[in-house]
Amino acid sequence: MTRIIKLTFLLLLGILVSCGGKEEKKKGEIQIGKNSKVETKNETPASKRITLDNKGVGKIKSLTLDATIDNAMVERGAALFKTNCAACHKIDKRFIGPNPTGILKRRSPEWIMNMILDPKLMTEEDQCAKDLLIEFNGAAMANQNMTEAQARDILEYFRTLK
Amino acid sequence: MIKYKFQLGSLFIALMLLTSCGNNNGQKGSSGALNSSAAEKVYVAPGEQDEFYAFMSGGYSGNLTVYGLPSGRMFKEIPVFSQFPTSGYGYSEETKPMLQTSHGFVPWDDSHHPDISQTNGELDGRWIFINGNNTPRIARISLTTFETEEIIEVPNSAGNHSSSFVTENTEYVVAGTRFSVPIPQRDMPINEYKGNFKGSLSFISVDPEHGHMDIKFQIIMPGFNYDLSHPGRGKSHGWFFFTTYNTEEASTLQEVNASQNDKDFIAAINWKKIEAYVNNGGGTKMPANYAHNVYDEGTHTATTTMKKEVLTVNPLDVPGAVYFLPTPKSPHGCDVDPSGQYIIGNGKLSADLTVHSFDRMIEAIEGKKFDGEAYGIPILKFEDVLAGTVKSGGLGPLHTEFDGKGNAYTTFFISSEVVKWKLGTWEVIDRKPTYYSVGHLMIPGGNSAKPFGKYVVALNKITKDRYLPTGPEMEHSAQIYDISGEKMELLYDFPTHGEPHYAAGCPASLLAPKSKKLYRLDENKHPYAVTSPDQAKVVRNGKEVHVYMSTIRSHFTPDNIEGVKVGDKVYFHITNQEQDFDVPHGFAMIGQNTSELLIMPGQTKTSVWEPKQVGVWPFYCTDFCSALHQEMQGYVRVSPANSDLELSWSLGGD
Numbered sequence: 066m067t068r069i070i071k072l073t074f075l076l077l078l079g080i081l082v083s084c085g086g087k088e089e090k091k092k093g094e095i096q097i098g099k100n101s102k103v104e105t106k107n108e109t110p111a112s113k114r115i116t117l118d119n120k121g122v123g124k125i126k127s128l129t130l131d132a133t134i135d136n137a138m139v140e141r142g143a144a145l146f147k148t149n150c151a152a153c154h155k156i157d158k159r160f161i162g163p164n165p166t167g168i169l170k171r172r173s174p175e176w177i178m179n180m181i182l183d184p185k186l187m188t189e190e191d192q193c194a195k196d197l198l199i200e201f202n203g204a205a206m207a208n209q210n211m212t213e214a215q216a217r218d219i220l221e222y223f224r225t226l227k
Numbered sequence: 228m229i230k231y232k233f234q235l236g237s238l239f240i241a242l243m244l245l246t247s248c249g250n251n252n253g254q255k256g257s258s259g260a261l262n263s264s265a266a267e268k269v270y271v272a273p274g275e276q277d278e279f280y281a282f283m284s285g286g287y288s289g290n291l292t293v294y295g296l297p298s299g300r301m302f303k304e305i306p307v308f309s310q311f312p313t314s315g316y317g318y319s320e321e322t323k324p325m326l327q328t329s330h331g332f333v334p335w336d337d338s339h340h341p342d343i344s345q346t347n348g349e350l351d352g353r354w355i356f357i358n359g360n361n362t363p364r365i366a367r368i369s370l371t372t373f374e375t376e377e378i379i380e381v382p383n384s385a386g387n388h389s390s391s392f393v394t395e396n397t398e399y400v401v402a403g404t405r406f407s408v409p410i411p412q413r414d415m416p417i418n419e420y421k422g423n424f425k426g427s428l429s430f431i432s433v434d435p436e437h438g439h440m441d442i443k444f445q446i447i448m449p450g451f452n453y454d455l456s457h458p459g460r461g462k463s464h465g466w467f468f469f470t471t472y473n474t475e476e477a478s479t480l481q482e483v484n485a486s487q488n489d490k491d492f493i494a495a496i497n498w499k500k501i502e503a504y505v506n507n508g509g510g511t512k513m514p515a516n517y518a519h520n521v522y523d524e525g526t527h528t529a530t531t532t533m534k535k536e537v538l539t540v541n542p543l544d545v546p547g548a549v550y551f552l553p554t555p556k557s558p559h560g561c562d563v564d565p566s567g568q569y570i571i572g573n574g575k576l577s578a579d580l581t582v583h584s585f586d587r588m589i590e591a592i593e594g595k596k597f598d599g600e601a602y603g604i605p606i607l608k609f610e611d612v613l614a615g616t617v618k619s620g621g622l623g624p625l626h627t628e629f630d631g632k633g634n635a636y637t638t639f640f641i642s643s644e645v646v647k648w649k650l651g652t653w654e655v656i657d658r659k660p661t662y663y664s665v666g667h668l669m670i671p672g673g674n675s676a677k678p679f680g681k682y683v684v685a686l687n688k689i690t691k692d693r694y695l696p697t698g699p700e701m702e703h704s705a706q707i708y709d710i711s712g713e714k715m716e717l718l719y720d721f722p723t724h725g726e727p728h729y730a731a732g733c734p735a736s737l738l739a740p741k742s743k744k745l746y747r748l749d750e751n752k753h754p755y756a757v758t759s760p761d762q763a764k765v766v767r768n769g770k771e772v773h774v775y776m777s778t779i780r781s782h783f784t785p786d787n788i789e790g791v792k793v794g795d796k797v798y799f800h801i802t803n804q805e806q807d808f809d810v811p812h813g814f815a816m817i818g819q820n821t822s823e824l825l826i827m828p829g830q831t832k833t834s835v836w837e838p839k840q841v842g843v844w845p846f847y848c849t850d851f852c853s854a855l856h857q858e859m860q861g862y863v864r865v866s867p868a869n870s871d872l873e874l875s876w877s878l879g880g881d
Contacts, residue, residue, distance in 0.1 A: 147759040148748055152779040152804050160879065161782065203854045207780055209806040210745070 111196035112163045115171050122190040123179030125213075130174055134224050141215075142222030149209040150219070156226055161204050163197065166226040174220055181216040184208055268709055269719040271298040276739070279671045279732050281684060282341045282355055283705075285309075286726025289336045291357055291368065296671070296682055296732060297707055299721030307366045307375045308336030308359045312822035316375075319824055320798065320833035321753075322522070324531040328362050328380050329516045337361045340390060340455075340729040343370070344397040344433070348460045348565075348676030352737035354438050356391040356400045363387030365402050365431060367438050372524065372743045379440045380517035382537050383410045383427040383447075389456040389561075393433070395464045395676070399498065400440065402429045403469050407450035407476075410539075411513065420478035424450035427539075428469065430498055439521065444505045444538045446496065446549070449602040450476050452485070453494070455560055455626075460676050461567035463585040465499035468570050472557040474601070486576060490609065491558060492551035492601070493572050495588060500548040501540055509545070510538045525752040527831050543603045550592060551601055553609040554581050560626035564635065564650055565676050569614055573624035573637065580624050580637060582653065584614035615653040619646045625666060626729075628673030630680025630710055636673075638665040638685065645685055645708065647715060659715045661706055663689040670710070671732030679734055683708050683715070686727045693720055703727060744808040746829030753831035755800030760784040765876045772797045772874070778812040778826065779804040780853040782878065783846070786861030790874035793838055793867055799824075799846075802831040812859070813849025823849045838865040 120126065146154075153161035168177060172193075180187050180194060184206035187194035198205060211219070271277055277295030285292055289309030293302045310317030310326070317326050317334055326334055336359030344353045354376075355368045363384035367377040381387055381402050389403030407424040409415055415423065425447050432443040451471040459466035474491045477484030504510070515537040522529040542549040556574030558581070563570055570583040591611040598608040623641030630636070634656065637646050643664050647657040667686045671679040685708070690701040702722035709716040748758050757763050757777040763784040766773045772795050777784045783801075791797055803812050805828040815823040816836045824832045838844065848859035866872050 147761065149804070149806060152760040152777060152782075152784060204781060205853055207805055207807055207810070210808075211806075 111193055111200050112159070113171075114193065114196075116176070116193050117171070117173050119176055119191070119193060120173050121176035121179035121194070122186055123183045125175045125178040125182070128174045128178060130224070135221055138218045138221035139225055142218035142220070145211070145215055145219050146222055149211065153204070153206070162201055162206060165223050168223050168226070177220050177223065178213070178216050180206070181209075181211055181219060182213065265709075265716065265718045269297040269299065269707065271295070271300070276735065278735055279679070279682070280735055280738055281669065281671070281730055281732040282343070283686070283723050283727035283730040284338045284341050284357060285724060286339065286728050287337055288725030289338050289359070290725065291338060291341055291355070292724045292727070293373065294721075294723070295735075296684065297718065299705065299707060299719055301724065303373060304724060305368060305373055305375065307357055307368065308333075308338055308364065308378070310334040310822070313825065315822050315824040315832060315834065318822040318834070320835060321528040321831075324529040325375060325378055325520045325522060327518045327520055327531040328364070329382070329518060329533070330362060333362045335361075336364060338366075338728075339388065340392065341731040342392050342400070342674075343731045343733055344438075345393055345675055346396055348395045348464070348567075350672050350675055350677070350733045350737065351397075352733055352741075353397075354433075355731060356393060358387050358390035358402060360387050360405075363390075363402065363404070365391045365400055365440065367400075367433075367440060369438075369524075370738050371741055374522070376522045376524070377438065377440055378518075378520045379431060379442070380519070381427075381429050381431075381442070382515040382517040383408070383425075383445060383513075383539075384429065389428075389453040389469050392457055392674075394458045394467070394498070395460050397433050397435070399430045399443065400433055401456060401458070401467055402431060403453035403456055404428070405452050405454065407452065410447060411515075417478050420450060421476040422450070424476070424478075426451055426453050428453060428467075428494075428496065430502075440519075442517075442534075442537055444501060444510055444540050446501065446540050446542055448494065448542060448549075449604070451492070452481075454558070457561050457563045457570075457674060459563060459567050459585065460565070463563065463567035463570075465497060466585075467496045467498050468561050468563065469494040469496070470554065470558040470561040470572055472559075486557060490553040490555050492606070493554045493558065493561060493570060493583065494604075495550045495552055495570075497548045501545050504545045504548070505538060505540065510540045512536050513539045523752075524746075525750060527746070527751070527753050547592070549604050550588070551604055551606045552583050552588065552612050553598070553606060554583070555579070560624070560637075562627040562629075562635075562674060565629050565631055565678060567676075569650060571627045571635065571637075573627065575623055575625060575640070577624065578618070578620060578622055580617035580619065580627070580648075582614045582617065582650075583612045587614065588612045615651075617646075617648050617653045617655065619648065619655050619658070621646055621658070626668055628668050628670040628683065629678050630670060630673070630683075631678035632680055634680075634710075636668060636670065636683050636710070636715075638668045640664055640666065640688070643687075645683065645715065647710070657714045659708060659717060661685045661687055662693050662704060662720070663687055663691055667727075667729040669730035669732055671734065673732075679732075681709070681711050682718075683710050684730060684732070686723065686730060688726075690722075694722060745806060746827060748802075748804065748806060748829045751802065751829055751831060753800075753802070755798075755833065756831040757784075757800075757802040757804075760804070760878075763876070763878075765790075765874050767874050770795050774799045774876075776801045777804050778802070778814070778848065778859075780810070780812075781848070781855035781859040783814075783848075783859065783861050784878045785876035786878050787864075788862070788874075788876045789864040789866075790872045791838060791863055791865050792870055792872075793841060793865060795838060797836045797838065797863070798833055799836065800831060800833045801826055803828050805829070810852060811850050812852055814846065815849045816846040816863070817844050825850060838863070841865055841867055 279296040306316035363381040384404040386405030388405035452473040473485035554572035556577035558572035621639035803826040
């Protein structure tokens with residue numbers, strides 16, 4: 066009995082090694098799962114999706130933005146972003162989390178506020194936030210304990226990132 | 228299959244046995260922990276919280292542990308006098324100064340008697356104080372952060388045992404010496420102890436706003452051993468009481484030689500009188516050398532100041548400030564009832580408890596009814612100050628606590644029991660065994676003007692068969708009793724960490740709502756803090772390399788560092804950028820000759836690494852912080868000492 070198990074194990078190991086060997090010869094580095102064609106439904110990744118009608122889940126139910134941008138809020142928001150968010154979000158590229166540049170073209174103000182204020186609830190109950198979590202390698206967004214006013218300042222700052 | 232049947236069979240028998248036991252209990256209306264109602268009383272359902280906090284001294288662990296009552300669950304070990312690799316306390320650059328003394332860095336102590344700060348004689352939950360017995364020190368711990376904030380060394384003291392008890396409004400935390408020693412210390416024959424050695428009683432003022440401690444004065448007393456103490460309260464506020472033993476002033480074989488006198492003393496100190504005396508310029512300044520270590524919550528950093536002077540008071544210079552109350556048989560515990568009327572001295576070699584009356588003591592002092600003097604200090608007549616004697620029949624009484632309903636509870640070490648008795652009538656109401664050899668006991672607020680008399684915890688010295696054996700060394704056992712009724716009821720046994728001597732407890736509602744959840748990044752004043760990741764950098768200053776590093780789930784910024792050389796001293800200053808409750812990050816570097824760090828949200832801590840070998844060496848987060856915790860890691864490239872590779876650092880190639 067145990068002999069059979071051992072043999073099977075060796076066989077499997079052999080298969081693994083031979084696969085790895087082949088890859089290495091070809092590409093010079095190990096690539097797992099990139100050759101096998103995984104059947105994707107050609108869905109737009111969550112970060113590229115436009116979900117402006119979705120207000121997300123959380124305490125922000127409706128939010129109307131002024132036509133003009135409030136510079137004092139932007140200044141505060143930029144400072145808060147630097148301290149609390151910049152470790153994972155960069156405004157010139159995709160990093161640990163998505164790049165917030167142009168986010169108001171993709172997400173509603175309410176969704177953004179709810180994501181900042183309670184990322185755990187959002188990734189549990191909002192489909193877009195769930196998909197983003199998977200797209201960004203399961204790196205859960207940190208709750209930085211922002212007040213509603215602070216989150217609103219950050220949102221105002223995001224309005225300037227076009 | 229046969230085995231399986233056998234197992235089923237034995238299970239069935241075991242079940243039968245259990246069931247039948249339960250039935251017997253039910254029939255007898257049995258007592259003790261087998262009673263199902265006892266189980267319900269200590270059961271705190273999953274997700275629910277305890278009714279009381281209990282702070283137990285760690286004894287030889289040097290620390291303070293936090294438990295919940297009635298469940299007996301341990302919540303935290305607060306490092307105080309001992310290095311604690313779990314958090315990096317005493318290892319991190321910020322906390323090393325906490326353990327500085329006049330003897331240099333002392334990484335351990337023997338912590339004994341925690342006491343919660345008071346206002347008007349009631350627990351106020353601001354701080355908890357605890358004494359280091361071995362290298363005399365007093366620590367103050369914040370009950371908002373549950374971290375040690377301050378440690379002051381006590382000069383002219385040795386075996387800081389009759390400590391650290393607070394006065395009614397936390398005006399002072401008091402520390403008395405166990406050993407008498409030459410004051411000041413000098414080279415002299417040990418057998419010239421008698422008349423030459425002295426005992427110091429230190430009154431350490433506590434700043435009402437910040438809690439900062441300062442030795443206001445030391446009373447230089449005759450060379451006895453000062454064992455335990457408690458403050459007067461209510462009518463006796465302004466007085467402090469200390470038990471003494473070895474009034475024989477023996478310097479050897481105290482086991483025999485300090486047990487010769489039929490009575491030793493309780494020293495009654497009118498500290499208000501001495502305070503007025505020193506406020507008017509009284510006392511003698513004496514050269515001294517002692518450390519005062521203060522942790523600043525803003526900079527997350529402790530600093531040491533060496534103090535060079537202490538104000539001493541000769542009790543004979545303040546007439547009417549110090550008296551001796553004769554108390555039988557080497558009294559140990561010294562406890563004052565909630566009203567402040569009764570002072571209980573437990574003669575540890577006696578079967579009886581001696582209760583002195585504060586009113587009678589004042590009468591005797593006013594009537595000048597003295598029974599001689601010791602080194603010029605008046606001795607009051609035993610019969611004139613005695614309120615009553617509790618004849619319990621137990622052996623080896625040690626400590627007494629109160630329930631606020633007119634009852635007192637005293638531990639008996641030799642006969643292993645807690646005895647409940649009534650204040651005023653001195654009658655014994657109940658007695659229950661402990662398992663085994665109980666030392667202190669604790670009722671939350673049980674030595675204040677307002678006890679919460681629902682539970683008493685017996686802190687036992689011997690465990691023996693109470694738990695599964697773990698080799699020769701075992702944790703000490705504690706027992707919790709329900710004292711809400713006429714008779715005490717044993718509810719539960721639980722192990723305690725280290726060797727708890729005394730404990731202090733308070734209602735959870737006093738502390739839980741104000742317990743700090745995180746440190747705010749915008750309040751972080753640490754000179755090496757990184758409050759936004761773009762401040763992360765690596766700076767060389769000769770052979771010192773300072774890494775300004777930030778962490779957030781789940782990466783370090785930077786995570787690749789090059790240009791470090793063999794022989795460098797690398798300081799990792801790590802700021803946790805999280806602002807969420809209970810998301811610490813850890814930091815550990817391979818081959819470090821120190822401990823890891825555990826950094827709370829918003830906090831900065833520093834760890835030193837001195838690389839000795841060329842190579843590429845990893846570091847990682849030690850706290851399972853997120854699903855990507857295993858990815859939270861980085862490398863430092865170490866080049867030969869003569870390399871001219873410039874410092875560089877990056878994260879994700881930036």
